[in-house]
Amino acid sequence: MDNLNELKIEETRRWIKTVVIGNNFCPFAAKPFSEDKIRYFISPAEDETTLVDDVVNELITLRDANPTEIETSILIVPNCLQNFEDYNQFLSVLDIILEKLALEGLIQIATFHPKYCFEDLPKDDVRNYTNRSIYPMFHLIREDSVEQARALHPDIDAIPQHNMDKLQSMGLNKINKQLAACHLQKR
Numbered sequence: 511m512d513n514l515n516e517l518k519i520e521e522t523r524r525w526i527k528t529v530v531i532g533n534n535f536c537p538f539a540a541k542p543f544s545e546d547k548i549r550y551f552i553s554p555a556e557d558e559t560t561l562v563d564d565v566v567n568e569l570i571t572l573r574d575a576n577p578t579e580i581e582t583s584i585l586i587v588p589n590c591l592q593n594f595e596d597y598n599q600f601l602s603v604l605d606i607i608l609e610k611l612a613l614e615g616l617i618q619i620a621t622f623h624p625k626y627c628f629e630d631l632p633k634d635d636v637r638n639y640t641n642r643s644i645y646p647m648f649h650l651i652r653e654d655s656v657e658q659a660r661a662l663h664p665d666i667d668a669i670p671q672h673n674m675d676k677l678q679s680m681g682l683n684k685i686n687k688q689l690a691a692c693h694l695q696k697r
Contacts, residue, residue: 549571
């Protein structure tokens with residue numbers, strides 16, 4: 511792996527530690543993070559066709575991996591899908607891939623993007639930051655892990671609202687500073 515990819519992985523790790531875990535946006539992230547059971551893969555794809563191949567390969571890698579070694583995977587896409595509308599449209603391709611690989615019910619995909627925007631919110635609304643990341647990325651999650659998390663958390667369905675409330679109390683300035691601090695290279 512080259513130095514630039516190592517840097518992007520380290521920035522992603524900082525984002526998970528600082529933003530996701532630090533703000534308790536995902537109460538289940540700390541365990542695989544601290545146990546080093548998250549696989550990070552940088553897709554070199556510059557177009558959607560090449561990205562499909564990387565998604566397929568990463569899903570198969572996660573499916574076939576021993577869960578005690580790799581519990582989850584982060585597919586980082588720094589060179590493709592920079593436009594959020596393109597990214598959002600690509601999600602239907604992900605659904606088709608999951609179906610064709612017979613992974614529905616085995617792996618789910620969580621979505622994160624630097625310009626993430628929920629359909630019913632203005633683009634500058636701080637609540638969009640629950641899914642804003644430093645690069646376009648896809649979080650590939652084993653359904654077994656989700657079910658274990660559901661069993662351990664008293665009210666998993668309340669997490670999204672909790673995150674949005676937390677962001678509203680933090681404000682744009684604070685969350686933007688946290689995101690900026692994740693970058694190790696000048697932007």
